[in-house]
Amino acid sequence: MTIAKSPLRTLVIGAGSWGTALATAATRHSHSLLFCRHPDQALTIEKHHYNPRYLSDLLLPLTLHATSDISVAIHHLQQAPQQSLIILGVPVIAMRETCQQWFTLLQQAQLEHIPIIWTCKGFEQSTGALPHEIIHQVSHFPHTGVLSGPSFAKEVIQHLPVALTVASHSYLVQQRTTDILHNSFCRIYHSQDIIGVEVGGALKNIIAIACGIADGLQLGNNARAALITRGLVEITRLGSTMGGDPSTFIGLTGLGDLVLTATGDLSRNRQVGLAIAQGKTLQAIMDSGITAEGVRCARDTLARATHLGIEMPITQAICRVLFEGIPPKEAVQQLLMREAKQEI
């Protein structure tokens, strides 16, 4: 079927790197509309087919449309409410505000049955809530789920192969996400383990920062492998205590995303670690406007782990470096000099 004839419709809210990439992937099988906060951004995407604010060197498909007009976005969904998907592409810091604004509009337009998926990775700072908890506090929409997995936005826009997992208790969410995003370069897997998927995605960012620091200090391949493996142990320990299925953490959204961001230089969390190792201050790094959710997440995770009595030495070391100003080399020594113990 040609796109012109496809009944499917996607609305992506949040025109950052990942929102733009998913809206691009969605053009394969659906009429895809990207909602931007800035009119000039939407206009540039419509007229010149690139996003002037994010990944601006990449050309976007002519079939991708953009708007900054909320009524246009709602009208887009009203054309085929039974065939639509909404993707929230904003970071966790913007989740509650975005849901409050859009869910009210969707309810007023009687569009609350449209499947909604989100992509953010982290805990809400003020409440410690996971994204699905924010969603449930804001609404009782029936068809919601999380999309996650190892995926750099740039590579997705370039149509390089990627595998993602959608976790939801709603069959409709899984099916609609697959109908729209599953294609010759993008594989969609299904899961019901929302907590496991969300916790894996949030915590891998902390280990990516740790690996950035280790690589920046030129500690070698052995050190990176040890951090990834022991990092996965920390993620699994906390994630399964929080209710995640232990096997989820060795899947795409756990180990997969951990390996990607701990080793791939496109990762902004890894870049934070590399910059810290070069002696840059956290303040200077964050002032550059980088979206690196592992920084906030490290502090929230350590607080939660302490509360639950769970040992997370790598996370603790990262917090010492980021927030207590301990030199990275000293934190490495402290980690290495811990008492010998049973591995598993």
Ligand SMILES: NC(=O)C1=CN([C@@H]2O[C@H](COP(=O)(O)OP(=O)(O)OC[C@H]3O[C@@H](n4cnc5c(N)ncnc54)[C@H](OP(=O)(O)O)[C@@H]3O)[C@@H](O)[C@H]2O)C=CC1
């Ligand atoms: N980039 C990637 O490769 C991947 C990212 N993710 C996850 O997706 C989420 C989004 O990441 P990414 O696109 O990279 O981030 P970016 O920093 O590239 O973009 C963030 C987007 O959110 C918008 N935004 C920020 N604050 C608010 C707010 N208060 N209200 C409304 N909109 C807001 C920004 O708008 P504006 O430009 O106007 O500030 C921008 O459109 C993150 O949680 C990330 O972990 C997941 C997989 C891959």
Ligand SMILES: O=C(CO)COP(=O)(O)O
């Ligand atoms: O989560 C990501 C890929 O799956 C992107 O990682 P960063 O946020 O570290 O860039």
